[in-house]
Amino acid sequence: MFDTIAPTYDFMNTVMTAGAHHVWRRSVARQIVAGEPRVVLDLACGTGDLSFAVMRECMSPCIILGADFSGPMLHLAQAKHARLPEHRFPVTFLQGNALALPLPDASVDVVTNAFLLRNLVDLDAFFRECARVLRPGGRFITLEITHPPVPGFRRAFELYFNNAVPLLGKLLVRHQEAYTYLPTSLQSFPNAPTLAAAMRASGFDQVIYRYLGLGTVAVHSANKVI
Numbered sequence: 001m002f003d004t005i006a007p008t009y010d011f012m013n014t015v016m017t018a019g020a021h022h023v024w025r026r027s028v029a030r031q032i033v034a035g036e037p038r039v040v041l042d043l044a045c046g047t048g049d050l051s052f053a054v055m056r057e058c059m060s061p062c063i064i065l066g067a068d069f070s071g072p073m074l075h076l077a078q079a080k081h082a083r084l085p086e087h088r089f090p091v092t093f094l095q096g097n098a099l100a101l102p103l104p105d106a107s108v109d110v111v112t113n114a115f116l117l118r119n120l121v122d123l124d125a126f127f128r129e130c131a132r133v134l135r136p137g138g139r140f141i142t143l144e145i146t147h148p149p150v151p152g153f154r155r156a157f158e159l160y161f162n163n164a165v166p167l168l169g170k171l172l173v174r175h176q177e178a179y180t181y182l183p184t185s186l187q188s189f190p191n192a193p194t195l196a197a198a199m200r201a202s203g204f205d206q207v208i209y210r211y212l213g214l215g216t217v218a219v220h221s222a223n224k225v226i
């Protein structure tokens, strides 16, 4: 599915969020670079926007790795990288499964990802794999769509997400199935406090979260226990 939607993926993100996804990525990137990491892994990097946001925000030397299992997504990321006016720090893209990363233990300072978690069937296995590649004390930071905490607004968001998004997918890019899957994938996904509890239960420490986009997305962060 991700191979198929890759060519129109960025366009649809901008349409669905009215451009706000760039603001959210910048906010996550600032949070990432605040800890002055030397190696950042953007998991399920897609077309690379979070990797590039990290590169732009980095002030100290940093290696940025973007990993995804979709070849077409990675090709687009590489093409965008080649067109960027500035290459302040290296960004390297690699193909790999988020559940079996081609990286050694304790080799990364920050593992981040945007809009991946809803697509995973085994969150615990994913958290374990992130903890494996993180160095002790390293940070895990994830941006994901969530259930808005204010009930009235949540209902309005669900109406938009469940009805308008599949229609936009059908009319604008002819991928109704993928953009029907998108709201469906949120239905069984835990809300922000429950996701935080799952991260704690899987062994992460100092788990915190904040809402962005009027509570439609959440940024969770946690430390790998030293």
Ligand SMILES: C[S@@+](CC[C@H](N)C(=O)[O-])C[C@H]1O[C@@H](n2cnc3c(N)ncnc32)[C@H](O)[C@@H]1O
Pocket: 002, 003, 043, 044, 045, 046, 047, 048, 049, 050, 067, 068, 069, 070, 073, 096, 097, 098, 099, 113, 114, 115, 116, 119
């Ligand atoms: C919704 S897109 C998010 C892309 C990007 N992170 C962003 O912010 O736009 C989900 C991405 O996760 C990738 N993906 C899903 N499951 C994966 C897995 N198990 N391993 C690696 N990549 C995965 C897909 O190929 C796709 O590029």
